[in-house]
Amino acid sequence: PSALVWFRRDLRSFDHAALYHALRFADRVHCVFVFDSAILDALPSKADRRVEFIQRSLIELDAGLDALSRAAGGGGAGLIVRHGRADELIPALALELGVDKVFANRDYEPAAILRDSRVAQRLAEAGIGFEDFKDQVVFERDEVLTQAGRPFSVFTPYKNAWLRMVDEACLASWPVEPLAGRLAPRQAGDGVPALGAIGFEATNLTAMRMPVGMSGGRQLLDDFLARIERYKRARDFPAVKGVSYLSTHLRFGTVSVRQLCAAARSRGGEGAECWLGELIWRDFYHMILWHNPHVLERAFRPEYAAIVWDDDAELFEAWCEARTGYPIVDAAMRQLNQTGYMHNRLRMIVASFLTKDLGIDWRRGERYFADHLNDYDLAANNGGWQWAASTGCDAQPWFRIFNPVTQSQKFDPEGRFIRRYLPELARVPDKFIHAPWTMGGIDQSACRTRIGADYPAPIVDHAAARERTLLRFGVLKDGG
Ligand code: FAD
Secondary structure: OEEEEEEOOOOOOOOOHHHHHHHHHOOEEEEEEEEEHHHHOOOOOOOOHHHHHHHHHHHHHHHHHHHHHHHOOOOOOOOEEEEEOHHHHHHHHHHHHOOOEEEEEOOOOHHHHHHHHHHHHHHHHOOOEEEEEOOOOOOOOOOOEOOOOOEOOOHHHHHHHHHHHOOHHHHOOOOOHHHHHHEOOOOOOOOOOOHHHHOOOOOOOOOOOOOOHHHHHHHHHHHHHOOHHHHHHHOOOOOOOOOOOOHHHHHHOOOOHHHHHHHHHHHOHHHHHHHHHHHHHHHHHHHHHHHOHHHHOOOOOHHHHHOOOOOOHHHHHHHHOOOOOOHHHHHHHHHHHHHOOOOHHHHHHHHHHHHHHOOOOHHHHHHHHHHHOOOOOHHHHHHHHHHHOOOOOOOOOOOOOOOHHHHHHHHOOOOHHHHHHOHHHOOOOHHHOOOHHHOOHHHHHHOOOOEOOOEOOOOOOHHHHHHHHHHHHHOHHHHO
16 A cells, blocks of 8 residues: 655654554655645745745755665655645645555644545545544643543643653654655655745744754754753743743654653653643643634633723734833844744743733734744644733633733843843843833933933833723623
């Protein structure tokens, strides 16, 4: 028999569930990636770092498959790459190649589930099978349940149950290597098109020296494992190299989540345990999305639909464009706009600021992040926004409102992160860096930062905004 492996968010040639199962099933295995126009056409810009990340990672995947085949005594292999609607191209290619089955790794996003069911249906009509496998999470769907057999909606008991269930067998790699001689030989036309050929432009990914592909994921992982012990202490400080920066690689599967969890478990210690906890949050939000696809449009908790947001367009624009007058918020938004990354502590701060200081619907912030984050992942992003807006499962209680100035003092005490992204505040003395509007005229002249001219005055007063938010959420007191 022959098979087709459809790569999506799993751009690697090792520890790959679908590839392994295809190689077990068939003696001739083709590999394909589709630049899906259903996704690409909806992107806000033709210079999208994610498209470039994928394109460059595919070049490595193509070479990786070739090397895999040769190492197993095969004659080399290649990746077929197509551009167009995946739900049409995959069935057409399967038919053209005459394969018996298409293999893919499971996706839990509602749009992907729909796409995959359309593909499966079309394949079935042509007498071709479709099978998908768990690969991008450690535990999926109904695997971790409460004692009553229901899905969890609170993280800590979920995490404890997850930790009780995990063992070496669940984290074992799928051994694709010995079977790789069955990869179909490279055909003329295989290989990865240039960005321009799919209508996209290069971004600043290279200038930022962002590691891409499987080798990039490996490099970041090795770098992180050497300092994982410090993770728990350093992870909340955006000016410090404390986190792994692996999120984009997890998003596109250039690393294997099983290998990451296995590495954390074998290291042990408080840093590794804390980091494993973050990977469990990732599984948790995927599970939440699968059981509660309504979170895509609505609050996790139905009573929160009663909340009426202000949705002031000018305030929203100021937030997007890093002009709020709160340095920690503006520096964070510049980091996002310039690099496509934002540190987790800052994601929490800017999300809280948008919803609780500006009174803007979390869905607008969620969308902005979706358009700009390199690691954008529907499940984690929705979970993070609903957490910050207090509308989510196991969310921040609504009456706990981050103060952007004290957050800044606590997590960027010397303003190092702020100054990195807001050079206009470079000379502002430490004692004013978190709230520069409190500088008097003499200090403003001395550091050559005039508030209202060189840097904006705050667009809202935090204390007044806090009161408005408490009133806004007060509607929940009866029903919620
Ligand atoms: P590390 O601290 O090294 O963590 C390792 C990995 O654990 C991450 O790569 C990620 O896969 C996972 N992880 C960590 N924290 C979380 C979390 N809270 N929820 C789910 N998974 C987590 N993460 C995304 O991957 N994509 C998003 O679109 C996204 N949007 C977010 C939006 C908001 C408002 C908030 C508060 C958080 C969001 N997160 C998102 C979670 C988190 O901020 C990022 O995963 C993290 O900052 C990525 O950096 P890192 O890889 O260095 O993280």
